[in-house]
Amino acid sequence: MDDSLTKTWIIKHSQEEAGKGFYELAFGQRPAEELYNRRTDPYQLHNLAGSPEYQAVLKQLAARLQSVQETTNDPRLHDAFDQSPYIEMPK
Numbered sequence: 001m002d003d004s005l006t007k008t009w010i011i012k013h014s015q016e017e018a019g020k021g022f023y024e025l026a027f028g029q030r031p032a033e034e035l036y037n038r039r040t041d042p043y044q045l046h047n048l049a050g051s052p053e054y055q056a057v058l059k060q061l062a063a064r065l066q067s068v069q070e071t072t073n074d075p076r077l078h079d080a081f082d083q084s085p086y087i088e089m090p091k
Contacts, residue, residue: 033058 010026013019025045035058036044048054069077 035061 007026010019010022014023031047031049033049034044034047035049035054036046037048038044049058068074
């Protein structure tokens with residue numbers, strides 16, 4: 001995030017109730033997987049990746065991504081830093 005009045009406010013209020021949520025959205029660590037319903041959550045604030053009812057969708061999208069990466073010989077398939085122990089692998 002570039003320096004701005006907004007960034008200054010978020011950092012200044014990061015430990016207060018008013019700023020905690022904004023701080024997490026802007027600077028918090030992202031989860032390993034994210035899945036959003038863009039029709040019902042257009043601002044993508046509610047991650048559905050952990051919801052049991054979306055596991056089939058998550059697996060289908062992961063398989064599509066894997067296929068595209070293999071087809072295009074994506075270097076991330078062979079990058080040691082994108083694999084354990086450098087990152088926690090999803091279960």
